[in-house]
Structures are given as structure tokens and as C-alpha cells.
Amino acid sequence: MSKLLEIEKLSISFSQYFKGLEQRELKVLSDLTMDVDDHEILAVLGSSGSGKSLLAHAILGILPSNAKVSGSIRYKGKEMDDELKEELRGNKISFIPQSVNNLNPLMKVKEQAIGYIKDEKDKEKIIKKQREIFNQYNLSEEVDEMYPFQLSGGMARKVLISTALLNDPEIIIADEPTPGLDEEAVKETINNLVELKEKGIGMILITHDINTAIETSDRIAILYLGYVIEITDTKNFSGEGEKLLHPYTRSLYRALPETYFELTEGHQPSYQNIPKGCPYHENCSRQIRECHYELPELREVNGTIIRCFNPLGEGD
Amino acid sequence: MNNRTKKFIRNKAIHFILLMLAVAIFSFILLELSPIDPVNAYLKQAVISPEQRLILEQYWGVNQPLTTKIWGWLSNLLQGNLGNSLIYRVPVIDVIYERFMASFVLMALSWVISGIIGFGLGIVAGKNKGGWIDKLVKLYCYVLQSAPSFWIGLVILIIFSVELGWFPIGMSVAIGTLSSDATIWQWLARLVLPTLTLSLVGVAPIAMYTRNELVNVLSSDYILFARARGESGWPLIERQALRNTLLPALTLQFQNFAELFGGAVLVEQVFSYPGIGQTAVAAGLQSDVTLLLGIVLISAVFVFVGNTLADVMYYFVDPRIRENESFDKN
Numbered sequence: 001m002s003k004l005l006e007i008e009k010l011s012i013s014f015s016q017y018f019k020g021l022e023q024r025e026l027k028v029l030s031d032l033t034m035d036v037d038d039h040e041i042l043a044v045l046g047s048s049g050s051g052k053s054l055l056a057h058a059i060l061g062i063l064p065s066n067a068k069v070s071g072s073i074r075y076k077g078k079e080m081d082d083e084l085k086e087e088l089r090g091n092k093i094s095f096i097p098q099s100v101n102n103l104n105p106l107m108k109v110k111e112q113a114i115g116y117i118k119d120e121k122d123k124e125k126i127i128k129k130q131r132e133i134f135n136q137y138n139l140s141e142e143v144d145e146m147y148p149f150q151l152s153g154g155m156a157r158k159v160l161i162s163t164a165l166l167n168d169p170e171i172i173i174a175d176e177p178t179p180g181l182d183e184e185a186v187k188e189t190i191n192n193l194v195e196l197k198e199k200g201i202g203m204i205l206i207t208h209d210i211n212t213a214i215e216t217s218d219r220i221a222i223l224y225l226g227y228v229i230e231i232t233d234t235k236n237f238s239g240e241g242e243k244l245l246h247p248y249t250r251s252l253y254r255a256l257p258e259t260y261f262e263l264t265e266g267h268q269p270s271y272q273n274i275p276k277g278c279p280y281h282e283n284c285s286r287q288i289r290e291c292h293y294e295l296p297e298l299r300e301v302n303g304t305i306i307r308c309f310n311p312l313g314e315g316d
Numbered sequence: 317m318n319n320r321t322k323k324f325i326r327n328k329a330i331h332f333i334l335l336m337l338a339v340a341i342f343s344f345i346l347l348e349l350s351p352i353d354p355v356n357a358y359l360k361q362a363v364i365s366p367e368q369r370l371i372l373e374q375y376w377g378v379n380q381p382l383t384t385k386i387w388g389w390l391s392n393l394l395q396g397n398l399g400n401s402l403i404y405r406v407p408v409i410d411v412i413y414e415r416f417m418a419s420f421v422l423m424a425l426s427w428v429i430s431g432i433i434g435f436g437l438g439i440v441a442g443k444n445k446g447g448w449i450d451k452l453v454k455l456y457c458y459v460l461q462s463a464p465s466f467w468i469g470l471v472i473l474i475i476f477s478v479e480l481g482w483f484p485i486g487m488s489v490a491i492g493t494l495s496s497d498a499t500i501w502q503w504l505a506r507l508v509l510p511t512l513t514l515s516l517v518g519v520a521p522i523a524m525y526t527r528n529e530l531v532n533v534l535s536s537d538y539i540l541f542a543r544a545r546g547e548s549g550w551p552l553i554e555r556q557a558l559r560n561t562l563l564p565a566l567t568l569q570f571q572n573f574a575e576l577f578g579g580a581v582l583v584e585q586v587f588s589y590p591g592i593g594q595t596a597v598a599a600g601l602q603s604d605v606t607l608l609l610g611i612v613l614i615s616a617v618f619v620f621v622g623n624t625l626a627d628v629m630y631y632f633v634d635p636r637i638r639e640n641e642s643f644d645k646n
Contacts, residue, residue: 062543090546102541106559106635116547116555147635163545 003077004171004202005059006035010071012054012063018272025068026271028054029226032071033298033305036171036202041193043205043213043234046223047268052206053098056173059204060095061085075171090115094164096174100156103148110144113163126166133162137192154185161192172196172203178212190216210237210256222249225268225279228298231305245304245311248280278309286310328624337390339616340609344389347605348382357402357603389609398613399606403598408610411595416614419584419591423576425511430518431569437519438526439561443553445531453523460520465579469513469586476509483509510587514579518572526565533557559633566629573622577615 012029028051036042046052057063059073061082073080075088089095103112113130117123134143137158143151151159157177164172174193178186193216197203207213213220214237221231229246236243240260241253251264266283269275275282281291288310290296296307354376355369364372373379377388392399398408441453460468476482484506533539534557542556581593588594592611599607631637 057540057544060544062540086546086548089544095541095544097537097541097544099537101537104538104542104556104560106563107556108635115545116542116551149636 003035004038004075005204006074006077007055007059008033008072008074010055010058010073011069012051012058013068014066015068024272027226027274028271029058030274031295031298032223032226032228034221034228034231036204038170038200038202039197040219041197041203041205041217043207043217043220044223045207045210045213045220048208051226051271052208052223053175056095056175056204056206059085059173060089060093062089091167092169093171093173094167094169096160096164096172096177098176099180100148100151100153100160102160103151103156105148107147108144109146109148109151109159112148113159113166115163115166130162130166133165137162153181154188157181157185157189158192161189165196169201172201173206174203175206176208177205178207178209186212210252222246222252224248225271225274227279227307228305229280229307233303236304242314242316243304245301245306245313246280246308247284247286247312250312278307286312324627328627332620335616335620336613339613340390340393341386343609343612344386345382347609348385352603352605354378354402354603354605357605393613398610401599401607401610402604403602403607408606411607412592412610412614415590415592415595418589419580419593422507422510422514422584422589422591423580425507426514426518427569427572427576429511429515431522433515434519434522434569435526435562435565437523438565439530439553439558441523442527442530442534442561443550445527445534450527453527457520457524460517461524463517464582465513465517466582466586468517469510469583472509472513472516473586476512506587506589510583510589513583513586514576517579518576521572521575522565522569525568526561529564530557530561533560563630563633566633567626570622570626570629574619577618 010029010032011027013025013027015023016026018024032055034042034044044052044055054063054067058067058069059080061080063069075084075092078084080088103109110127110130113134114123114126117126131141131144134140139155139158139162143155143159148156161177164174177189177193181189190212193203193205197218205213205217214234217234219231220234220237221228223229230244230249232244232249237253241250244250244253251262254260254262255264264283269279269282277293278284278287278291278296281287284291290309294309296309298305298307300306301311355372355378358372358376377385380388396409398412400406401408401411404411437453437456441450444450477484530553534553539552539556542552547555577593580591581596583589584591584593585597592614596608596611598604599611
């Protein structure tokens with residue numbers, strides 16, 4: 001196993017005007033560290049609007065120009081500068097976007113699937129390959145000539161996945177691949193993703209759906225207010241959640257209807273008012289003095305990476 | 317011809333008939349309410365006896381009730397009879413035909429030129445949003461958009477005709493020659509400046525609109541995805557954004573038919589170009605009721621045709637509209 005992609009201390013912020021001329025820094029991702037191996041799916045789990053998609057955009061180098069980025073992203077140990085990102089995207093790194101909105105409404109599916117072909121000579125080869133991939137996903141030849149508005153949700157999803165495979169990627173970043181699909185289609189999508197992993201692809205699966213994350217991934221990174229608070233093996237999401245060490249993660253797991261349906265009081269603060277110290281301390285049942293004024297660093301406890309001063313033990 | 321096309325044509329035809337009817341009736345009523353008196357307009361201040369005047373009033377039907385007048389106007393209209401022009405003393409339809417052709421050449425040329433240049437400038441500006449090209453195009457558009465077209469016409473006249481002397485100052489043919497004797501070159505030379513003016517003015521809205529539309533398209537999810545797949549630069553715009561921008565730009569340009577008409581009236585006046593606009597002004601000033609009504613009607617037809625063409629164009633450019641047919645058939 002080699003590390004395909006390593007992200008270290010990645011922060012993304014936007015400056016925005018607030019109350020007239022007062023300028024403010026809006027941090028959407030803070031101090032994010034994680035990595036992906038080949039043959040692995042890392043799920044990045046966070047609530048809606050928690051800047052998860054921006055993580056994908058940062059890796060691909062397609063963030064809006066007003067975004068401020070710090071930290072480092074490495075591909076096979078090589079620092080990814082803008083040049084390398086441009087070389088890798090659509091080549092070694094593929095992106096599966098959220099919805100049919102990511103397809104051009106005025107372009108036939110086939111034209112979009114094959115992408116921009118620089119050399120006309122390759123065209124035939126690429127079209128043949130596109131057909132093969134479409135066949136794999138049971139997309140008939142009729143689909144080639146369709147426009148995105150004619151696709152069903154499940155078909156659109158398959159088309160989007162197919163586009164990601166055309167260039168034999170090593171890494172796939174999938175951004176919310178399941179919402180809006182019926183159960184059958186979700187299952188199929190999950191199977192498709194797992195199949196890709198088994199072929200050796202390393203995948204970052206960005207989602208807010210904890211069930212999708214549990215069913216597909218090998219490890220799960222949990223985001224809270226743009227901070228990674230825990231990266232743990234997916235198999236720890238089982239039983240009573242006793243192997244989940246961060247209080248937020250464990251209450252998240254125990255809040256599922258399938259487990260204990262336990263409700264935790266309080267709500268997530270807004271990004272404009274990220275609390276000082278640990279971002280979670282306001283709602284945390286295990287807060288100690290440090291949590292109020294110091295940000296816990298990421299550290300390893302029993303093979304789990306965690307950002308907490310006072311993590312839960314297995315017995316708690 | 318399938319059902320959808322038939323339905324489209326039928327609806328458009330009904331629409332057209334109702335529109336023409338409404339325009340015919342309301343413009344007639346408006347003129348009736350105006351202080352224009354056809355007898356005075358005819359006499360042009362000549363002195364006549366009250367008896368003679370009474371005969372004339374009877375001839376023109378001045379004292380008939382409004383409904384009878386409208387009915388007479390409509391039934392004549394249906395027979396294709398628009399009446400005689402008071403100033404030109406020939407059938408209105410002939411005046412309009414001749415003048416409209418001259419205007420049509422002017423408008424069509426500037427419509428095409430402004431459309432192409434405007435769209436091009438908009439694309440270039442939108443692609444380089446925030447850059448110096450963008451700022452330059454925006455400056456041009458703001459200046460042109462806020463300046464009245466007759467003023468632009470005057471400026472152009474001063475530069476090219478008075479100072480540089482490259483083009484004649486006005487008239488479609490030189491003074492002293494019959495319009496039928498004018499060579500095509502003379503005619504063209506007099507077409508250049510009005511066309512230039514209308515084009516310069518027409519570029520502004522279409523360029524601004526195209527620019528904003530392209531900026532919107534470029535911030536859409538599908539462009540983001542295309543970029544994530546390694547597309548960039550001109551190929552990205554050409555492949556993914558051009559068609560999506562062209563569609564709304566086309567609509568705007570066809571809707572501009574109406575404004576083009578308005579602009580032409582002023583510009584023709586400035587350049588003494590004998591088109592429909594200048595004729596409309598003359599008809600208004602000299603109380604030529606029949607000619608004025610005829611021009612109103614023809615303008616309505618013109619604008620209607622513009623909008624209909626936009627609808628038809630949409631059908632060819634937007635697959636979503638075209639493909640809906642297959643649903644209708646089922």
C-alpha cells in the first residue's frame with residue numbers, strides 16, 4: 001500500500017464584507033489532515049454546507065479565485081502545485097459531481113462523456129471506450145444521443161460515474177453521489193463505487209449521509225465546522241459505538257434510528273462564529289478547562305486519529 | 317409537418333390576427349382623439365367657404381359616429397386598401413413599400429452587424445472578466461447605452477462627413493438626381509453612416525447581455541465539472557459555453573427589432589435617409605392620418621415577425637424545446 005493522496009493542514013477561507021466595509025475571514029475548512037491509499041475509500045462525513053465540496057475543488061485546483069488556501073496536498077509524495085493539479089485533473093484524478101446539474105443542459109450525453117479531445121485521431125478510440133463503459137453500466141446506445149434533461153436520476157448518476165472512468169483514474173473524488181436517488185439506485189451506486197475500489201482506485205467519498213459512508217468506506221473522517229475531529233475505521237461504527245472516541249462522533253452514531261435514536265441537545269454554531277478552543281466544546285458533555293481556550297491538535301489514540309483533549313474510552 | 321408545428325402555426329396566426337385587430341382599432345381611436353382634423357390637413361390653411369367645407373367633411377366622413385368610422389377603416393383594411401397618403405398623393409401602400417425597403421436594408425444590415433460584433437465583444441469580455449478588455453468593453457457599452465442615438469449620429473456625421481469628407485452628409489441620392497438614376501455606389505455610400513450609427517448603438521445592449529450571460533454560465537456547475545475534467549481556455553468556452561450563451565443572446569437580439577425601429581426613426585432623421593422612420597415623422601408633423609396608420613400597422617407586423625423568428629430560432633438551437641415533441645407524439 002502506498003499513500004496516493006496526502007492532505008496536510010489544509011485550510012480554505014474566503015474574505016467577505018460584513019456590515020459595510022468591515023472585512024471578515026470566513027473559514028470553511030481548517031487545518032484538515034487526511035490521506036487516502038489505493039484500494040481504499042475514505043469517506044468525508046460532514047453536515048450540509050460544511051465546505052466538503054470545497055475540499056474536492058481544492059484537490060482538483062478549481063476553487064474560485066477569491067479563496068485563500070494554505071497547507072499542502074501531495075500526490076504520491078509529490079507536492080501538488082497548480083501545474084500538477086492541472087495535469088492530474090481529468091487524468092489521474094477523476095471527479096464525480098453531485099447531480100445532473102453538472103452536465104451541460106445543451107449538450108448530448110455522449111459529447112459530454114468523451115470530454116474534450118485534443119487529438120482527432122484519438123476520437124474513435126475514446127468513443128469505443130466510452131461505449132464499453134456505458135455498456136458496463138447498462139446505458140444503452142440511445143442514451144448517447146440524449147440530453148441531460150431526458151435522463152432519470154439513476155441514469156444521470158451512472159453517466160457521471162462513467163465520465164470519471166474514461167481516463168483510467170487512480171484517484172476518484174466523489175461528491176455526494178447518492179442523495180436524491182431511490183433505494184435501489186443508491187444500492188447500485190454504492191456497489192459501483194466499491195467495485196471501483198476493488199480495482200485499486202483510491203477514493204474520497206464526500207457525503208453527509210452516514211449510512212452511505214458506513215456501507216462503502218474503509219475509513220471515515222468526520223468534519224465539524226470545517227475541522228476534522230476524528231478519522232476512524234468504518235468498522236468502529238458498530239455495536240454501541242464504543243470504539244468511537246470523539247464525543248461528537250459517538251453521539252452522531254447513537255443518534256441513528258437504527259441504533260439508539262438518542263438526541264443530543266444543542267445545535268452547531270454558524271461558520272461566522274466558530275467558537276474559540278475546541279469547535280465542539282459548547283455542545284460537549286466531556287468538556288474540560290482546556291477545551292474553552294485551546295484548539296486540540298490531531299493525535300493518534302489506539303489507531304484512531306482524533307482532535308480531542310478528553311476522548312471517550314471504550315468503557316464509557 | 318407534425319401536430320406540434322401545426323399547432324404552433326395556428327396559435328401564431330390567431331395571435332397575429334388579434335394583435336393586428338387591436339393595433340388597427342386602438343391606433344385609429346388614438347388618432348381620432350388627437351386634435352388632427354383631416355379636412356384642415358387636406359386644405360393646408362387654404363381659405364374656403366363653409367359650404368365647400370361641409371362637402372369636404374361629408375367626403376371625409378368626419379361627422380360619422382366612431383363605430384362607423386372604425387368599421388369603414390377595418391373593412392377597407394381587409395381589402396388591402398390603406399387609403400391615399402395626403403402628402404405624397406399616392407396610395408399609402410406604395411409609399412410604405414418604397415420607404416420600408418430602404419429602411420429594411422438599413423435595419424437588417426445594422427442588426428446583423430451589431431449582433432455579431434456585440435456577441436463577439438460580450439464573449440471576449442466575459443471570458444476575461446475583470447481584465448482590461450472587459451473594462452474597455454464595459455466602458456464602451458455604458459457610454460453608447462447612455463448616449464442618445466441621434467447624438468451619436470450627429471457626432472459621426474461631424475467626423476466622417478464634415479471633417480473628413482468621406483461620405484455625403486445626407487439624402488439617399490444626391491440633390492438634383494432622381495432616385496431611380498442613382499448608381500448603386502451612390503446609394504451604398506449614403507447607407508454607410510446610418511448603418512454605422514445604428515450598429516454602434518446596437519452593439520451595447522447585446523454585448524453587455526452576452527457578457528453577463530457568459531459570466532453566469534462560467535460559474536455554473538457544469539462548467540465547474542468540465543474544468544474538473546481538465547477542460548480549460550477557449551476550447552472550454554467553445555465546447556461548453558458558446559451555445560448556452562447564444563440562446564438568450566439571440567432572443568434579446570430579436571426582441572431588439574422593436575428598438576431598432578425606434579432607433580432608425582431618429583437616425584434616418586439625422587441623416588435625411590428616406591426610410592420609413594423619416595416618413596413616419598413627416599406623416600406625424602403634417603397630419604397625414606392614413607400614412608401614419610399604415611406605418612403603425614407595418615411596424616406592428618415587423619415587431620411581430622421579429623418575435624416569431626426568435627421563437628422559431630429557439631426551436632432549432634435549444635434541444636429541450638425540440639425534443640419535447642417526442643413527448644407530445646406519445
